[in-house]
Amino acid sequence: MDLxxxxxxxxxxxxxxxxxxxxxxxxxxxxxxxxxCARSKERIEEAAEKIRKLTGGKIxxxxxxxxxxxxxxxxxxxxxxxxxxxxILICNAGGPPPGMHHEFTIEDYRAAIELNLFSTINxxxxxxxxxxxxxxxxxxxxxxxxxKQPIDNLILSxxxxxxxxxxxxxxxxxxxxxGITANCVCPGYTKTERVEELAKKxxxxxxxxxxxxxxxxxxxxxAGRIGTPDEFxxxxxxxxxxxxxxxxxxxxxxDGGFYRGII
Ligand SMILES: NC(=O)c1ccc[n+]([C@@H]2O[C@H](COP(=O)([O-])OP(=O)(O)OC[C@H]3O[C@@H](n4cnc5c(N)ncnc54)[C@H](OP(=O)(O)O)[C@@H]3O)[C@@H](O)[C@H]2O)c1
Numbered sequence: 026m027d028l029x030x031x032x033x034x035x036x037x038x039x040x041x042x043x044x045x046x047x048x049x050x051x052x053x054x055x056x057x058x059x060x061x062c063a064r065s066k067e068r069i070e071e072a073a074e075k076i077r078k079l080t081g082g083k084i085x086x087x088x089x090x091x092x093x094x095x096x097x098x099x100x101x102x103x104x105x106x107x108x109x110x111x112x113i114l115i116c117n118a119g120g121p122p123p124g125m126h127h128e129f130t131i132e133d134y135r136a137a138i139e140l141n142l143f144s145t146i147n148x149x150x151x152x153x154x155x156x157x158x159x160x161x162x163x164x165x166x167x168x169x170x171x172x173k174q175p176i177d178n179l180i181l182s183x184x185x186x187x188x189x190x191x192x193x194x195x196x197x198x199x200x201x202x203x204g205i206t207a208n209c210v211c212p213g214y215t216k217t218e219r220v221e222e223l224a225k226k227x228x229x230x231x232x233x234x235x236x237x238x239x240x241x242x243x244x245x246x247x248a249g250r251i252g253t254p255d256e257f258x259x260x261x262x263x264x265x266x267x268x269x270x271x272x273x274x275x276x277x278x279x280d281g282g283f284y285r286g287i288i
Pocket of ligand 1: 038042044045063064065068089091092117119121140167169212213214215216218219
């Protein structure tokens with residue numbers, strides 16, 4: 026299936042590993058020109074090289090913290106100067122730490138909102154003018170199932186990501202007539218390096234084996250398994266395709282059925 030994105034210019038943030046990297050690789054496989062960013066220069070350059078080797082595509086690596094509006098602005102301008110366009114934006118960032126309400130300071134809440142909500146606002150604010158000019162664009166914000174079904178020990182994530190759903194839904198209403206779609210994807214448990222690190226920490230904390238860790242997660246997932254980054258990436262790639270032009274304003278779980286609601 027041709028997704029119709031050959032030659033389109035895509036920015037995937039927080040992409041030196043995990044979900045961001047998998048999406049960047051998949052878009053490159055589909056023929057898009059892909060810019061990726063993260064905070065560590067070494068890791069983002071390695072990640073770009075890895076994709077280049079796998080796909081032979083054009084990949085640009087940027088060092089940028091997505092919570093830093095000035096850095097985001099500069100990165101977007103550099104992409105447009107180099108490639109004359111910015112057609113596809115995948116908003117992603119790291120996740121805030123787990124914990125309960127009383128374990129965090131007000132500053133922790135502020136930092137989580139900067140990380141997951143403001144990063145999305147920064148990226149959309151800077152990218153949308155170019156999409157509006159071309160009358161074509163695709164925005165996908167990576168959030169979490171926690172935005173739809175709050176998870177008890179993830180209060181920072183639950184709070185910040187629900188804001189992303191509200192922001193992206195509003196944007197989607199305002200840009201749809203210009204050929205731009207804006208959607209959220211809500212990953213459930215997906216086997217990225219981050220989840221592997223959590224499994225190792227579970228063992229170090231004396232809570233059980235890695236197998237116990239995965240068994241506990243899997244018990245909550247109707248599919249009976251953890252998702253793979255590539256399954257996630259293929260869904261995102263479809264959402265930014267030409268053929269998905271009438272999918273707008275949705276918040277789509279990619280979670281093996283973890284989310285128990287019906288809307
Ligand atoms: N994997 C899952 O099961 C799952 C489930 C639900 C939601 N999520 C969410 O989906 C997102 C991606 O998850 P993941 O598992 O792929 O995470 P991950 O493996 O921890 O990767 C995070 C990536 O983000 C970059 N990053 C972190 N903070 C950044 C910032 N401020 N600016 C720019 N880049 C930044 C990291 O590189 P640097 O450190 O070099 O910046 C790294 O490349 C996270 O928000 C996570 O909470 C994941």
